[in-house]
Amino acid sequence: RPRVLSGIQPTADSFHLGNYLGAVRNWVGLQDSHEAFYMVVDMHAITVDYDPEVLRQRIRRSAAQLFAVGLEPSRSTVFVQSQVHEHAELAWILGALTGFGEASRMTQFKDKSAKHGTQAASVGLFTYPILQAADILLYTPPLGGKDFQVPVGEDQRQHLELTRTLAGRFNHRFGPTFVEPDAHILKSTAKIQDLQEPERKMSKSSSSPQGIIDILDEPGPLKKKIMRAVTDAETEIRYDPETKPGVSNLLTIMSALGGEPIEGLEGHFAGAGYGQLKKELAELALETFGPIRERTLELLADPAELDRMLAKGAERASEVAAGTMDTVRERVGYLRRG
Ligand code: ATP
Numbered sequence: 644r645p646r647v648l649s650g651i652q653p654t655a656d657s658f659h660l661g662n663y664l665g666a667v668r669n670w671v672g673l674q675d676s677h678e679a680f681y682m683v684v685d686m687h688a689i690t691v692d693y694d695p696e697v698l699r700q701r702i703r704r705s706a707a708q709l710f711a712v713g714l715e716p717s718r719s720t721v722f723v724q725s726q727v728h729e730h731a732e733l734a735w736i737l738g739a740l741t742g743f744g745e746a747s748r749m750t751q752f753k754d755k756s757a758k759h760g761t762q763a764a765s766v767g768l769f770t771y772p773i774l775q776a777a778d779i780l781l782y783t784p785p786l787g788g789k790d791f792q793v794p795v796g797e798d799q800r801q802h803l804e805l806t807r808t809l810a811g812r813f814n815h816r817f818g819p820t821f822v823e824p825d826a827h828i829l830k831s832t833a834k835i836q837d838l839q840e841p842e843r844k845m846s847k848s849s850s851s852p853q854g855i856i857d858i859l860d861e862p863g864p865l866k867k868k869i870m871r872a873v874t875d876a877e878t879e880i881r882y883d884p885e886t887k888p889g890v891s892n893l894l895t896i897m898s899a900l901g902g903e904p905i906e907g908l909e910g911h912f913a914g915a916g917y918g919q920l921k922k923e924l925a926e927l928a929l930e931t932f933g934p935i936r937e938r939t940l941e942l943l944a945d946p947a948e949l950d951r952m953l954a955k956g957a958e959r960a961s962e963v964a965a966g967t968m969d970t971v972r973e974r975v976g977y978l979r980r981g
C-alpha cells in the first residue's frame with residue numbers, strides 16, 4: 644500500500660472547520676487504501692507562546708478529536724510527534740542542507756511573525772518548515788516510485804514544495820534515500836475562510852472567536868457564530884469569491900458538509916435570504932459535529948487509555964522512523980557507535 648502522512652498542531656482546544664474539511668476529514672478516507680501515519684505536531688506548537696499545562700491538555704484533546712472523527716488505531720498509526728525522537732534529529736540534518744535565503748522565503752513565517760515583528764519571533768518558528776520536512780521524510784516509503792501522499796490545506800503548499808526540494812537535494816548529494824512526497828490538496832475545501840474576515844483563512848491561532856467554527860463548539864455558540872457571519876450588502880445567494888467572499892465561503896462549507904454541489908445549492912436558495920442559508924447551514928453543522936463532540940468527550944474522560952493508544956502509535960511510528968534514520972546517519976557520514 645502507498646503511504647500517506649499528515650499532522651495537526653495542538654494550538655487550540657478544538658479543531659476548526661477548516662482543519663476538518665481541508666485536512667482531517669480526508670485523512671479518514673485514506674486509511675484503508677494507504678498505510679497511514681497521522682500525528683499531533685506538538686513540537687511545532689512550542690514555536691509560539693504557550694503554557695505547558697495547556698499544551699499537554701491540547702495534545703490529548705487533539706488526539707481525541709482525531710480518533711473521534713474516525714481514525715482507528717487498527718487502521719492508522721496515530722501518534723504524538725515529540726514521542727518519536729527522530730523528528731528532531733532529522734530536522735537538524737535537513738537544516739544543514741537548507742539555505743538561509745531559501746528558508747526566508749517561506750510565507751507562513753512572514754504571516755505568523757507579522758503581529759509581533761520578525762525580531763520577536765522564535766528561531767523555531769523560522770525553521771518550522773524544516774522540521775515539517777523531517778516529519779514527512781522520516782516516513783518515506785521504500786524507494787521505487789511508490790506514491791507518497793501528504794493531504795493538507797492550501798496554506799501548506801509552499802512547505803510541501805520545500806520538502807520535495809530537500810528530499811531531492813539529499814538524494815543528489817548522499818544517494819537515493821527519500822521518495823518526494825506529493826501534496827494532496829482538495830481544491831474545493833483547501834481554504835475555508837474566517838467567518839468575520841472572509842478574505843482571510845480560518846486559523847486556530849489568529850482567527851477571532853467569532854470568526855472560527857470549532858468542531859467542539861456547543862450548539863448555542865455554534866449557531867450564533869454562523870448566524871452572525873459577515874456577508875455583503877446584496878441579497879442574492881450566489882457563488883462569487885471575488886465580490887461575495889462571505890456568502891461564497893458559506894456555500895463552500897455547506898456543499899462540503901452536505902455533499903450537494905454549489906450550483907445545486909444556488910438553485911435551492913434561489914429567492915431565499917441570507918438568513919435561510921445560515922439557518923440551514925447551522926443545522927447541518929450541528930448534525931455533523933454533535934456526534935464527534937460526544938465521542939471526543941468520551942475519549943477525554945479516560946486519559947490513561949488515550950495515552951496508551953498514543954503510546955502504541957508512537958511505538959509503530961518509531962520503528963519506521965528509526966529505520967529511516969539508520970540509513971540517513973550512514974549516508975551523511977556519521978560514525979556508527981562501536
Ligand atoms: P495555526 O493557526 O496554529 O497554524 P491552523 O488552523 O493553521 O493552526 P494547523 O494545525 O496549522 O491549523 O493545520 C492543520 C491542517 O489544517 C493543515 O493541513 C492545514 O493546511 C489545514 N488547514 C488549516 N487551516 C485551514 C483552512 N482555513 N482551510 C482548509 N485547511 C486548513
Ligand code: MG
Nearest residue numbers: 652798846847
Ligand atoms: Mg497552520
